[in-house]
Amino acid sequence: MPARARARVTWAGGVVGAVIVVVAVAATAGAAWAQAGDAGAGKAVYERKCASCHGEKGDGQGPAADLLQPAPRDFTRGAYKIRSTADKTPTDRDLFDVVTHGMPGTSMPPWAVLPEKERWNLVAYLKDFAPETFKAAPKTLELPKEVASSPGSIKRGREMFEAIECNKCHGNQGRADGPSRAELKDDWGHPIRPADLTKPWSFRGGMSRTAIATRIAAGVLGTPMPSFMDSVEKPEDVWHLTNYILSLSPGAPRYATLVTVASLAGPIPDDPAADLWTKLAPDTIALMGQVIQDPRNFNPSVDMVAVRAVYNDKEIAFHLTWNDPTPSAGDGARTFPDAVSLQFPPKPSGGPERPYFLMGDASDGVYLLRWENGKGVGEATANGPAKLVPIAGSEAKGIAVFADGQYRLVIKRPLVSKDDTRPTFQPGVFTPVAFQAWDGGAGEAGTRMSLTSWYYLRLEEPESNRRFVLPPVVAILTLAAMLLVVRVAQMRS
Amino acid sequence: MRKMLVVFVALTAIAGAALFAYHPAGAQGGGTIEASVTYAGAPVVEKLKVNKDTQQCGTEAVIEKVLVGANKGLANAVVAVTGAKGAAKVVKAEIDQHGCKFVPHVVAMPPGAIDIKNSDGILHNIHTYSTANSSINKAQPKFKKVMTEKFDKPEFIKVTCDVHSWMLGWIAVMPSPFFGVSDASGAARIENVPPGKYKLDVWHETLGKQTKDVEVKAGQTVKVAIEMKK
Numbered sequence: 189m190p191a192r193a194r195a196r197v198t199w200a201g202g203v204v205g206a207v208i209v210v211v212a213v214a215a216t217a218g219a220a221w222a223q224a225g226d227a228g229a230g231k232a233v234y235e236r237k238c239a240s241c242h243g244e245k246g247d248g249q250g251p252a253a254d255l256l257q258p259a260p261r262d263f264t265r266g267a268y269k270i271r272s273t274a275d276k277t278p279t280d281r282d283l284f285d286v287v288t289h290g291m292p293g294t295s296m297p298p299w300a301v302l303p304e305k306e307r308w309n310l311v312a313y314l315k316d317f318a319p320e321t322f323k324a325a326p327k328t329l330e331l332p333k334e335v336a337s338s339p340g341s342i343k344r345g346r347e348m349f350e351a352i353e354c355n356k357c358h359g360n361q362g363r364a365d366g367p368s369r370a371e372l373k374d375d376w377g378h379p380i381r382p383a384d385l386t387k388p389w390s391f392r393g394g395m396s397r398t399a400i401a402t403r404i405a406a407g408v409l410g411t412p413m414p415s416f417m418d419s420v421e422k423p424e425d426v427w428h429l430t431n432y433i434l435s436l437s438p439g440a441p442r443y444a445t446l447v448t449v450a451s452l453a454g455p456i457p458d459d460p461a462a463d464l465w466t467k468l469a470p471d472t473i474a475l476m477g478q479v480i481q482d483p484r485n486f487n488p489s490v491d492m493v494a495v496r497a498v499y500n501d502k503e504i505a506f507h508l509t510w511n512d513p514t515p516s517a518g519d520g521a522r523t524f525p526d527a528v529s530l531q532f533p534p535k536p537s538g539g540p541e542r543p544y545f546l547m548g549d550a551s552d553g554v555y556l557l558r559w560e561n562g563k564g565v566g567e568a569t570a571n572g573p574a575k576l577v578p579i580a581g582s583e584a585k586g587i588a589v590f591a592d593g594q595y596r597l598v599i600k601r602p603l604v605s606k607d608d609t610r611p612t613f614q615p616g617v618f619t620p621v622a623f624q625a626w627d628g629g630a631g632e633a634g635t636r637m638s639l640t641s642w643y644y645l646r647l648e649e650p651e652s653n654r655r656f657v658l659p660p661v662v663a664i665l666t667l668a669a670m671l672l673v674v675r676v677a678q679m680r681s
Numbered sequence: 682m683r684k685m686l687v688v689f690v691a692l693t694a695i696a697g698a699a700l701f702a703y704h705p706a707g708a709q710g711g712g713t714i715e716a717s718v719t720y721a722g723a724p725v726v727e728k729l730k731v732n733k734d735t736q737q738c739g740t741e742a743v744i745e746k747v748l749v750g751a752n753k754g755l756a757n758a759v760v761a762v763t764g765a766k767g768a769a770k771v772v773k774a775e776i777d778q779h780g781c782k783f784v785p786h787v788v789a790m791p792p793g794a795i796d797i798k799n800s801d802g803i804l805h806n807i808h809t810y811s812t813a814n815s816s817i818n819k820a821q822p823k824f825k826k827v828m829t830e831k832f833d834k835p836e837f838i839k840v841t842c843d844v845h846s847w848m849l850g851w852i853a854v855m856p857s858p859f860f861g862v863s864d865a866s867g868a869a870r871i872e873n874v875p876p877g878k879y880k881l882d883v884w885h886e887t888l889g890k891q892t893k894d895v896e897v898k899a900g901q902t903v904k905v906a907i908e909m910k911k
């Protein structure tokens with residue numbers, strides 16, 4: 189067409205030329221959003237990689253769909269959660285990014301393993317499922333000029349957070365515990381959870397500053413999250429909100445593999461809010477849903493717990509912090525008591541052999557320090573999740589507090605055990621430890637839990653002068669040995 | 682560019698048509714329809730305990746899915762004349778969020794703009810479910826007293842608020858300018874209908890649709906009884 193058009197310019201006047209230029213510019217602008225993916229080639233990739241969840245017809249009814257929550261996207265509706273646009277139509281780049289990076293916190297994995305060309309082909313094919321949506325060019329979302337994070341901006345963000353009542357769903361501290369949480373449904377009528385703003389790494393569209401500002405401005409289509417572009421006091425408030433939201437988290441979870449128990453000279457405070465605990469840096473442990481034994485837990489509520497631990501000459505104490513948007517003592521039918529436990533082998537120094545991490549088995553039991561909402565703290569032994577036996581005359585004690593979607597708990601126990609059902613904690617020894625958590629308000633109980641496999645904890649050696657004495661002694665002895673070796677060698681020769 | 686030109690021309694045309702339509706050609710010598718909508722079944726009213734904003738919402742939310750008044754009168758049914766030419770008196774449509782309810786529960790309007798008010802002074806979000814028009818989901822925080830939205834295509838649009846999940850309303854975008862919504866006694870009145878034989882369409886959110894024939898004569902009032910069934 190441009191060739192023919194140019195031919196026309198030669199005999200026609202400048203007016204026609206100008207019109208053609210305009211048309212050509214419009215065509216180029218259009219080409220910018222329509223990336224050159226090949227839908228036919230995309231179909232083959234789709235059927236191989238996507239159809240088992242999203243369905244052959246793209247209707248979200250693949251054979252695996254019933255097992256997934258959130259449900260796989262129905263492409264025929266043309267409603268996409270993650271858009272960088274002001275209306276319903278996403279850009280090709282938006283679709284490409286979701287294919288590439290996946291949707292954190294859902295069953296949609298990142299497909300960066302596929303060659304880039306194949307991903308663009310997929311995008312072209314996905315668009316074919318909802319031609320209506322993609323008939324018009326996407327409407328660009330104009331974000332205001334970026335505002336860098338600063339204490340002032342974060343403060344303004346908090347004010348706006350309160351003024352526009354983000355807390356209704358996301359909670360006062362952003363822990364997804366707002367009063368409307370239980371009522372939320374997506375456009376298909378499936379229950380949906382608000383995002384926990386203190387865990388930006390779980391944000392569906394990514395945690396970049398632009399991604400967060402875009403979600404606030406444009407909303408998340410098909411979900412209760414509305415567009416706030418025209419509903420903040422000043423447009424730049426979306427950046428202040430972004431800065432505030434990012435100030436709620438450490439940026440990355442920085443998961444630990446070793447729990448360090450600090451040595452303390454004085455008494456250990458019982459109060460989970462005591463100064464000592466806030467001063468200690470936590471070791472953050474990731475928890476997974478229990479999917480080995482029935483009934484399984486594919487969508488665990490508690491996905492991490494921050495652990496702080498100290499000991500003195502008499503006691504050892506664990507301070508656990510975890511988010512729970514639905515505090516519950518349990519009604520026994522749909523909800524159960526919230527609970528958490530720390531698991532140890534009964535004899536920690538029993539060599540490399542450890543009991544089965546899933547609360548032990550018939551032959552090898554585990555020892556648990558356990559807290560349950562309503563019952564408080566106690567000790568127990570277990571031979572599997574179904575065989576949990578509280579230890580009579582528990583020596584453990586502790587206090588839990590709950591505020592704004594977060595539990596903080598202190599569990600204490602004597603350092604030395606009186607019998608062999610429970611471990612004795614010794615400085616310098618790598619002691620296996622595992623964690624379990626139940627969000628009873630979300631219906632978790634029994635095997636429906638989050639858990640870890642075995643980690644280690646280590647009691648720091650108390651500070652002593654040994655480190656100043658031992659190394660020089662070792663050095664002198666080594667030197668002496670070397671001299672001796674040299675001497676012997678010389679004598680032989 | 683070209684697209685913008687097309688849009689501009691279209692807008693000019695619409696504006697011109699609207700100006701022209703303001704002269705109520707068919708209003709003179711029109712007739713009146715008095716529709717009486719009834720339902721013999723039981724009312725469907727769901728109640729829910731409220732866990733937030735109780736100052737504005739009260740402690741119990743009432744979802745009125747089927748509201749039956751005296752003499753089986755069915756409220757919130759949209760009655761519309763299909764096929765009548767001409768224009769009725771144009772009043773800008775309005776829906777308010779008051780007491781954590783959409784007031785009115787059903788608002789009927791010609792294609793165009795509607796003012797969405799928030800007199801509660803707390804966060805609501807306007808979440809529409811539509812196919813012909815684009816769905817919207819816009820936050821309306823306490824300081825945003827009025828939002829204006831456009832619905833250009835005829836459709837019955839469900840409106841919800843995700844913050845208060847019991848809130849349910851309907852915006853009926855009507856193709857013909859002759860429509861009414863039944864009141865608590867089931868009565869709906871449509872005035873200045875040009876004389877002629879028409880279909881009278883009745884719609885209710887849970888009881889579905891019905892159609893009746895109606896003949897309007899100049900200067901006269903015609904009564905139509907409609908019994909909705911499940």
